[in-house]
Amino acid sequence: MDKEIFLTEFGHLAQGPDGVKKLRDLILQLAVQGKLVGQDSDDEPASVLLEKIEAEKKNLIAKGVFKKSRQKPKEISPLFLIPKSWKWISMAETGHEWGQEKPSQDFLYIDVSVIDNVLGKVGSNVPLITPEDAPSRARKLVKPGTVIYSTVRPYLKNIAVIEQEYSPKPIASTAFAVIAPFSGIDATFIKHYLRSPDFVGHVESQMMGMAYPAINDSKFFASPFPLPPLAEQKRIVAKVDELMALCDELEASQETNVTLKRDCVASTLHHLSEASDKDEIKSNWSIAENNFGKWFDDLETVKNLRATILQLAVQGKLVEQDPNDEPASVLLEKVKAEGICAKNKYQSSNQQVDAQLPRGWARTELGNLISIRSGDGLTKANMELGSIPVFGGNGITGYHSSSNVIEPTLVIGRVGFYCGSVHITPAQAWVTDNAFITTFSEYCFDIEFLYWLLRTTNLKERDSATAQPVISGKKVYPIIVTVPPKGEQKRIVAKVNQLMTLCDELEAQILSSQTLNQSLMASLCHHMTVN
Template sequence: MLLSNMELLATAPGGVAKLRELILTLAVQGKLVPQDPADEPASVLLQKIRAEKDRLIAAKILKREKNEPALSDEELPFELPASWSWVALGEVIDIVRGITFPANQKTKEAAAGRIACLRTSNVQQTIEWDDLLFVDRSFMGREDQLIQHHDIVMSMANSRELVGKVALIEHIPHAEATFGGFLGVLRPRKIDPRYAMAVLRTPYARSLLIDSSSQTTNIANISLTKLRPLQFPLPPATEQLRIVARVEELMRLCDALEAKGQLEAMQHAQLVSTLLGTLTASATPEELADNWQRVAQHYDLLLDRPEAIDALEQTLLQLAVRGVLVPQDPADEPASVLLQKIRAEKDRLIAAGQIKRGKPLAPITDEEKPFALPVGWEWARFGQIASIASNLVSPALHLNKRQVAPDCIEKGTGRLLQKRTVAQAEIVSPNHFFKPGQILYSKIRPSLSKAVLVDFEGLCSADMYPIESMLNSDFLLMYILSRPFLNQVSIAENRVKMPKLNQEALVAFTVSLPPLAEQSRIVARVTELRRLCVDLRQRLAERQSVQARLAEALVQAAA
């Protein structure tokens, strides 16, 4: 059943990862390979391990550990085949903690008397040996703190998500190596280390390790007293070999499915890029209509992934701000007249003392114009058609008003994700006061394109610009979210160390400016098409939900 449904499982959201978990789960429950009545049972293997440990204890090579109490049948995590045994992990696997050393005693370079030392960042799917520390060998308290072939290295102190992560030592590219205090080494006795790895990577073991860890502010710690009693499903020695061979075979199939999925994703992205590229190459609304018909023939194939719908939405914005999305009307008052009216209004406000006169903006050169504009459109500087309405106030005076920060805004969509008051945000530093109709734009990491048009008053983070638009505000927001604006952001970001858009750079950005009447038609058309994108996302999410439920049902049936 597992093999016949592998491709179906792999196509579900997160399917290959779930498939890997299922393979490991079946393996350690004795359901992946058949049992052989001729196998020497695990109870005999356990006797041999205990006899070997008793011999080493008698020879004072090993210390005797406290025996862990056996679990009752009701406490056992799941049922095992008759030839298997439940044992405490500490009975069959030795655990060694890593070395400690002062921070100023480590180097990145090898030297005489120094030994390679693994740390948590080296423990990935496999051990990564290319970024090691080197410490004086004298920090090793015991020879068993030397890394050995087939050791299992475990992250004993890490974030909650990563604590308990394990990797197998398959080779040691240095004469000697040890491991740091945030790591532990697990050495199986008469157990195939690859089988032990399979157990430790199951959802069963991972959840036990995470739940039993002690949590500080940012770090979870696994203690030996919690790790040793971990219930370990022990199969006969010969069955371990069959399990390992089968797991490795199935994991190779998973690798192939994953590679196939990545190739399909890459090919799909190329197809999306090509098809949407025909839309952006359109020079007129009429040409766009013809090209749209060609794209519509591949609609289902094109829009079966969320990233394809995102790309379509960005393409619509590009077309909108280039004047290709809706036809021009010769009767519209041209944008040049709109610019004159904006200039006159700004002069009036300056004369009345309501706004300050800004620095003169340089004329726009031909090199700054990324595309040709339709008749009736004009190029303008951002500072000509909008102003930044800075107004820092004390949050304590506005506790019941709404508060907006970059984390409240969805990347690249102009949607507000979170509603909260100033009091709920628990802010104490000054925030900008904003008014309805303003655009709030995050100047920190501006390439994330976090901007929203608000219809309420409130306070926004000092890391945001409240923007007062002298155009149709919805059109200006679309321009801010579009690729032509983001291209200018990328250039401005590269000029500073921290990803931040300063006011001087923003006001110098170029904006393609349509007649005011056309701005309204563009906004209406984009709004209509973006509703279509929302509908497409909803249908895609429903389809993926069905796939996920089907995959879950198959997993439960297989387990």
């Protein structure tokens, strides 16, 4: 398969999440099934190669390099169809081990931790260990050209070829299955096969254990291996190397493009949130709106867009101010008179500070807007069958037959990992003691505006530094916030909801595109590996 054709056919499908990884897997799958390079009738077939390997094996046994296996060969179950010039053999027939020894002098210890499982190589951080400090698993001998395969958590693909001479000599962990390939079997081809989706799937069906899933050596060496002619092995390895290098280029190009785009978006959003001049805000927002489809085409940039929308909302930069709106300072005086907030001590900020706020806005402590109290305890065991949602630290945790709030209520997570999360209940709900029930002046404040305002304050940053995160009124009430007039609150809510709906649509399009790419990739993989 020509590399340009390959990239033309599959490069665009690698744009989604893990797209290049899927492309790499496809390359390996095509390679080990004999579909990446053509067969050559002049190649010496695998059947003849096996005869030579058998002669070599007898010679090595006679020299005492390894012992003849006493186990009878098991019947091999092919994993897929292979070309006629290939042969299915067992992994045990691909090579031999170099034996084991207990270290008696300083050695280089090759453990799973030194394997680069992305590149499939032994890293440069191989530790030098004395016999006294040798782990009990340091036993297996390896030499250049040896393939090592971690049988513990094999899905991590800690697989490599020993590519160099080491001094002092290396010893590998017993966590590895070791293969010193016979003449006529390419070590890198073996590595590619062991990393291929077909073999990974086979091993996963053979694994045992929960905490440390593993395949034992006997099952590993009994696994099927597709043996091509040696010349074809070499062509396959060369083609895989070539295409993997192209994948590296494609991945680097994608990362560069994503970084540039995100930097551009971040810069625009930053200028948008930092702008103070109305004309500048309109200009920057117009640029962002005109490029929604181009800029916000991944979940990360949409997430940043949501954050910027909320930031603009609480800065008074999302909608126009109306001089006819009743100022927030008047609202705060009315709240103080009502006496329902946590603190009745609103004081106007000095004129210099207020001058920095949009017209009609005021700056105050959160305790001058709201009052919070814990909900009522309700365990799962005590929930009675019903349709009324139960709100805990992170929204709905179940359903109950009765309620402890009878109108839409602002709820703040009080304890646990999700403390500080904010939700609005329906008209009837039960709020547990893992959350706060929030009360406020409904005449002065819009519940949805307070919801978005609290979302921007990142209440979780106010949790106590304990094993079980928790927030309290003592932490929440002193938070400084800015408040717009009631009329502007409603306009802000309408605009935020409109833009959040747009963000929802953008995310849906992104997920739909990703799903389509994944389906196309899966379909093409199936077509090319089955047909």
